Amino acid sequence: xxxxxxxxxxxxxxxxxxxxxTLLCMTAAxxxxxxxxxxxxxxxxxxxxxxxxxxCARLLPPRGACPICSRPQSLTADDPIVFISPREDFYxxxxxxxxxxxxxxxxxxxxxxxxxxxxxxxxxxxxxxxxMAAYLLTHLNEDGLLEASLVEVARYHHIPLSHVEDVxxxxxxxxxxxxxxxxxxxxxxxxxxxxxxxxxxPELAEEAVRCGMDLLSRHQYTDxxxxxxxxxxxxxxxxxxxxxxxxxxxxRSHWGDQREASAPxxxxxxxxxxxxxxxxxxxxxxxxxxIIMPLMGTLRINPLFRQAIRQAxxxxxxxxxxxxxxxxxxxxxxxxRNHTMQRLMSRVVSIQQSFILxxxxxxxxxxxxLLSLELDVHESTISRAVANKAVQLPNGRIVPLSMFFDxxxxxxxxxxxxxxxxxxxxxxxELATLLAHQGYSVARRTVAKYRAMEGILPAHLRQSxxxxxx
DNA sequence: CTATGGCACGGATT
DNA sequence: AATCCGTGCCATAG
Numbered sequence: 082x083x084x085x086x087x088x089x090x091x092x093x094x095x096x097x098x099x100x101x102x103t104l105l106c107m108t109a110a111x112x113x114x115x116x117x118x119x120x121x122x123x124x125x126x127x128x129x130x131x132x133x134x135x136x137c138a139r140l141l142p143p144r145g146a147c148p149i150c151s152r153p154q155s156l157t158a159d160d161p162i163v164f165i166s167p168r169e170d171f172y173x174x175x176x177x178x179x180x181x182x183x184x185x186x187x188x189x190x191x192x193x194x195x196x197x198x199x200x201x202x203x204x205x206x207x208x209x210x211x212x213m214a215a216y217l218l219t220h221l222n223e224d225g226l227l228e229a230s231l232v233e234v235a236r237y238h239h240i241p242l243s244h245v246e247d248v249x250x251x252x253x254x255x256x257x258x259x260x261x262x263x264x265x266x267x268x269x270x271x272x273x274x275x276x277x278x279x280x281x282x283p284e285l286a287e288e289a290v291r292c293g294m295d296l297l298s299r300h301q302y303t304d305x306x307x308x309x310x311x312x313x314x315x316x317x318x319x320x321x322x323x324x325x326x327x328x329x330x331x332x333r334s335h336w337g338d339q340r341e342a343s344a345p346x347x348x349x350x351x352x353x354x355x356x357x358x359x360x361x362x363x364x365x366x367x368x369x370x371x372i373i374m375p376l377m378g379t380l381r382i383n384p385l386f387r388q389a390i391r392q393a394x395x396x397x398x399x400x401x402x403x404x405x406x407x408x409x410x411x412x413x414x415x416x417x418r419n420h421t422m423q424r425l426m427s428r429v430v431s432i433q434q435s436f437i438l439x440x441x442x443x444x445x446x447x448x449x450x451l452l453s454l455e456l457d458v459h460e461s462t463i464s465r466a467v468a469n470k471a472v473q474l475p476n477g478r479i480v481p482l483s484m485f486f487d488x489x490x491x492x493x494x495x496x497x498x499x500x501x502x503x504x505x506x507x508x509x510x511e512l513a514t515l516l517a518h519q520g521y522s523v524a525r526r527t528v529a530k531y532r533a534m535e536g537i538l539p540a541h542l543r544q545s546x547x548x549x550x551x
Numbered sequence: 552c553t554a555t556g557g558c559a560c561g562g563a564t565t
Numbered sequence: 566a567a568t569c570c571g572t573g574c575c576a577t578a579g
Binding site for chain 1: 553554555556563564565
């Protein structure tokens with residue numbers, strides 16, 4: 082029945098194609114903006130009353146029955162229920178005039194680090210300083226460290242250096258604490274300072290970070306002890322405190338020494354574009370996939386407008402006709418987008434079902450190319466649809482949709498559990514053979530890379546490098 | 552000599 | 566066409 086409905090919108094023009102592609106890339110929040118501006122600009126477009134399912138009270142698309150309550154019997158447990166779920170509240174919240182409540186002002190479902198930080202400091206930040214703060218934040222590297230020279234920033238914005246430093250200080254105290262520091266050392270010093278406000282910090286920790294960074298990172302505790310003029314044991318304790326509580330790279334969640342640069346620039350996902358839940362919250366229930374449509378009600382062409390156009394004056398008629406075409410194109414594109422997302426998710430979820438249910442180790446290798454073949458669309462279509470989207474799993478975790486296409490996540494997870502269960506530190510070579518026994522054949526060098534990705538230290542630094550006294 | 556990280560190459564993926 | 570990823574080789578540290 083849905084098929085039939087969507088067949089109607091076949092005629093493809095290049096404009097249609099281009100706009101569908103653009104819409105496909107958008108997250109729900111971006112889509113919302115797009116729709117808002119289109120509604121405001123085009124009188125031919127209107128938003129009509131929503132429909133709710135009489136049984137479950139879900140919001141429904143304009144036509145067709147409730148996808149949950151009236152699902153066909155023929156569906157097996159492997160076929161997830163996929164439908165478009167209109168939810169305005171999800172993205173707009175209580176929008177205007179409350180600039181201070183960060184959770185209510187969703188500009189995007191996927192927020193990058195600069196935005197995330199800016200949002201935190203915005204309330205205290207004088208408006209005049211915003212451009213400068215924004216400039217600073219855009220010059221963070223992927224570790225959350227600042228790569229710009231403060232002197233130059235000051236000169237460029239014609240602001241005293243001390244003022245720039247004040248703003249940097251504010252940034253450093255925002256959530257990934259230490260973000261915006263010039264070096265790992267500086268970041269850690271800030272973290273110490275903040276930590277000291279709420280809990281005990283070993284006396285010489287600051288001293289150790291200040292002058293013993295080189296030794297700390299190489300785990301040379303005897304030398305460190307000598308430099309601080311304390312006992313080795315005390316030095317080890319300080320080192321342990323530091324490695325457990327401080328993070329030299331604020332944008333990374335875990336601490337590893339010199340990690341290889343594969344950690345993605347941190348992104349904070351506030352709100353998913355897609356929800357995956359169990360039917361009726363029953364853990365064994367069928368999977369239900371909701372593709373968020375950030376809008377109550379439904380978009381359509383205003384029928385009054387269509388009538389009015391017949392009696393339009395000569396000058397106006399071209400303009401109005403243009404509006405009408407735009408509006409109907411827009412509606413078609415939106416529907417096309419939804420249709421594609423629906424087909425895509427249906428397939429992805431049924432392929433990766435065991436990943437969703439059982440965790441990362443069960444992720445199957447899946448490429449966009451394979452999927453494009455199955456769904457009979459171009460590869461780039463899949464790429465666009467997958468990019469920048471966030472999915473909420475039944476367990477509540479919000480992950481990027483691209484995780485479903487991660488080729489090595491399952492191996493990495495097995496590797497992690499292998500290391501967690503080890504009794505003595507295993508070398509990369511040993512790990513590689515162990516993995517091979519479990520059917521994952523990867524090269525020794527690759528094990529090292531995966532280790533680094535997960536922020537796991539090399540074998541000789543892993544277990545008990547620090548002796549923990551009672 | 553062993554373990555590991557850097558660099559770079561080639562094939563797959565986007 | 567551009568980018569990502571697994572791997573091999575080599576240098577370096579312990």
